[in-house]
Amino acid sequence: MAVRLEPPDPAALHPVPGVELGIAMAGVKKANRKDVLVVRLAPGTAVAGVFTRNRFCAAPVVLAKKNIRNTVRALVVNTGNANAGTGKEGLKRAGAVCAALASLLGCKGNQVLPFSTGVIMEQLPEAKIMAGLPAAISDLKPSNWACAAEAIMTTDTVAKAASRMVELSTGVATVTGIAKGSGMIRPDMATMLGFLATDARTSKSDLQRIARKAADRSFNAITVDGDTSTNDAFVCLATGKGPVARSLKDKDLLAKAITEVAQVLAQAIVRDGEGATKFVTVTVEKGRNEAECRKVAYAIAHSPLVKTALFASDPNLGRILAAVGYAGIADLDTSKVDLYLDGVLVAKGGARYSGYREAQGAAVMKQPEITIRVRLNRGRAAATVWTCDFSYDYVKINAEYRT
């Protein structure tokens, strides 16, 4: 029951010159399911990545972080098995998949980035994946983004993809991306993956900066349940087949387009959150710095009490203010805090606003999309995170997942 989320229209996903995608059904976990994706990159493609900070890093993440330092020629993604918590054997199997793809594509194993998502603590059925590679390779084409978005789904109920054109001073560039994730993460169906490509020409270091910033404003600004997975990865590709982004202005334009696509994908993950019935934007304004604004926004977005109130469409303001209070800003003057639900001022100066009527709050809470806006009134910084509510179905999905 995703919140206002439609499957992508394949015609709206612009191919990115220099990127070809191929899909196969390798039977990793189940038969007759798209579960292997190969992405072939034109020579000279710049590659940047942002990876999970979980100390229990899955084997493919360990390998991808290492291989990304080389000239990357291909990505290989499988669903059905996360290859996490699998020790040295897991690393060996991930390496074997990379080597097999490399020999088929005529490059080296350390020029391939592997990604896995699915059940954790089970060894990767690497032979099945390797057997599926030829089919994926013969399927390689630039127009395969919609199929690729489907191939990386696990518990997602809707495939996630987005595309933009951006006019640089040197020409029009394309930015297209896909993602998977349902629940910010669920470690056993780990996790969130995002792949985004542009034909713009940019240096690896510029791309890494852009990717990091885009991730902070998209995939790192969402939460369904507050858990951080072992497999999270967001990879940006710049093939250089299109216009060059050299001037500061062009770099900014490209960064903006990449961030926009990343945000649409990240928000799609929240909209498809496990059991989600509401899509909630939490904005914290007028803080001293962005870090404290994020702290407060996450305290609200993580609070099970706030999330169950959202599920019940109950304008239970005390829960929101209490979350602001325990967010960890030691010198917060609560008598300056204002709270809005959409456009409705509900608390002013830390207490219920005299003009506020519960019917106003109730009207906002009934909507499928809600903005919670907190003003700390102690500075000029702001931050936004996106989340969803906490429903019976969240408990059901996560309690019954393996049974």
Next chain:
Amino acid sequence: MAVRLEPPDPAALHPVPGVELGIAMAGVKKANRKDVLVVRLAPGTAVAGVFTRNRFCAAPVVLAKKNIRNTVRALVVNTGNANAGTGKEGLKRAGAVCAALASLLGCKGNQVLPFSTGVIMEQLPEAKIMAGLPAAISDLKPSNWACAAEAIMTTDTVAKAASRMVELSTGVATVTGIAKGSGMIRPDMATMLGFLATDARTSKSDLQRIARKAADRSFNAITVDGDTSTNDAFVCLATGKGPVARSLKDKDLLAKAITEVAQVLAQAIVRDGEGATKFVTVTVEKGRNEAECRKVAYAIAHSPLVKTALFASDPNLGRILAAVGYAGIADLDTSKVDLYLDGVLVAKGGARYSGYREAQGAAVMKQPEITIRVRLNRGRAAATVWTCDFSYDYVKINAEYRT
């Protein structure tokens, strides 16, 4: 559906010489409900307190933190209204209740500590409470602990009280306490209150040290939903009518008894946690220091994924290891981490233990009480927290609370 929690046997709650308790039905929120508790203290009673760190502090907490510096002669507690998020008017009303009690007992208003629990962001019906004080005063007696435990309940399903005798070198001292709380907190039925008294004679500064330490090992070591309320308070009273605790050994014995009673009360709150079907002890051992052990223990205890797996009796180990991984220990070597469910070794060196069989884990998970034990193997410190599972009923209780 509390987990293995029985109402206290009044005969097992030893009176504490120097402490009298009186209860009234003041109709604060509902008629015919015990909702006001007055505690009168003998002159010379030492009083120590540990209060919420939420920046949105309720009016009674603000006042209690101030008045505790004086010679405290009485406590007054009401349920039905938390007097939180009520601004200056809330402070005025809390002060009025203290003044009214003081004039009836022949002391000063600033010698009274007020406590409130119930709905937040509504003004305290102080006139009703004041009108109930004479009845509470005429009910004052040392044997009233069981009634007092009932009088402070809000959504608790079982009253919470505990009592111990402890033999000091100077004689036998009594320690008796009561608490309320159901859910670590729910800000709108705020929250956790604990009152503990002993007849031992001890200095205020010793008592404060003991109270802080006991709180850290009890009320500050439990979590139901991770939220911190606006009204949390734990108060320790030492009347000095019994044996003196002067030697280091006697102080230690007294601290141990107080900690024990506080732990029974704190664990009772978890057992009575909203929707709880499991009582879970999370112990993290062999860490570098207690702080990092607590971090890891809380990451596990707060994870909605771990909690729903506990509800489902699903030995979903990956979720526990993933929580260890994101707990925030930057230099954690995950290849050294061991995980036990009760006595069963499930993960060794960061990966599934070869001798582990899922049937073993499933057998542990079926029990109403479970211990999750993590060994970090990088030091000698340890920490324990107690929590419960996350069930359909948690969502139900919190989604439907105000409807």
